[in-house]
Amino acid sequence: MNTQSVPPTTVQRLPVYLRVLVQAQAMRMPVINSVQIAEMAGTNAAQVRKDFSYLGEFGTRGIGYDVDLLIAHLSKRLGLTQQRRVAIVGYGRLGSALQSYPGFQDRGMTVVAVFDADPDKIGKTFDGHTIEAISDLEEVARREGVEIAVLAVPATAAQEVADRLVAAGITAIMNFAPVRLSVPDGVVVRQADMAAELQILSFHLNPEGKPA
């Protein structure tokens, strides 16, 4: 029984559970239990059950979870019952790699618009999308019903473009530029800083952080 909000750490794990359940479905498993989910997801069974308990009661005691049913619940809670409409902003190497990333389409994300500032690219079509000018962002974003923006522009332009995204009514931004974006309340930003990730790995290569 539950009325509270879902803890952020739990939200972070929901996509992993969904992925695991889709794998189980592909293996023709009709039912799965918390121990099996935990193993496939890289966590423990108590964590799995506690996480699900924030969303409701989906299991059958003595049996486990109906895979199809649980997928339906997680998809609903993640807002993935329809495809989410995504714009890629910045069509450099990273932006173009992301545009054609097969994992997006399969996991509820449809790229509906691609933007760049470079006049040489604007109007050209790549992988089925015509590159739009960033100056047309507001108009195109509204027309295409963009819900999520993937920001893959140079760090120096990121804040300025983020401001335009917000002005265009977009409230969810995944930012690949290594800068902290300032956005109004109600806009959610997730930071993806590849170099920072590698630096974290580098820390662990060290003789566990001996001082000077």
Add this chain to the structure above:
Amino acid sequence: MNTQSVPPTTVQRLPVYLRVLVQAQAMRMPVINSVQIAEMAGTNAAQVRKDFSYLGEFGTRGIGYDVDLLIAHLSKRLGLTQQRRVAIVGYGRLGSALQSYPGFQDRGMTVVAVFDADPDKIGKTFDGHTIEAISDLEEVARREGVEIAVLAVPATAAQEVADRLVAAGITAIMNFAPVRLSVPDGVVVRQADMAAELQILSFHLNPEGKPA
């Protein structure tokens, strides 16, 4: 005064602090205080001071932190006093985007080898690197002194390639494939699942997770 180990949450923030300090250095600020760092890093001053306290005492009371000195300390702790030697494994769209990502070189990471399984790519040179066969992974990785691997192969191949990386003596892996890798103790993996990140954003677009 400090002998304990650094909490994982603190380690995650160290690259952000380092980036902020380099920005401050570029702005010709000789000294910075915890309030300013916090603002630039998107956290609060108490958090900044507590984080640094796990590494030692670098500040001057009444003044703040010497920017150059603090950069030196963080770089040392992150193991970035020399460039880290990185291999890109999987030269598809994402792998090739990462290979030429300018943020790597500037932030302590040098790509020293690039691998792929596709015979059409092996032996060809792109952006100054000749693509090596994944079958030569162990030999090339040892010869080039690879310390960190960026795994950008299809999900189906990820575990198999990860096993080879481990066999080649690599103990730090950044995995872009949406699968949980199983690796022996002592090997650190960081997971970068782009679709999962977008799904987390999707959760927040929802009427904050109302049930069925």
Add this chain to the structure above:
DNA sequence: CTTTGTGAACAGATTCACAGCG
């Protein structure tokens, strides 16, 4: 008998608030 769902215990991270030092 098996496995869920969950209070209670525990562990870890963040924030407070202030003593200590330049």
Add this chain to the structure above:
DNA sequence: CGCTGTGAATCTGTTCACAAAG
């Protein structure tokens, strides 16, 4: 004074352990 460094207080997340349910 001003700002750091840090114990203590608080808050959040994880794990335990078991009653409840099929």
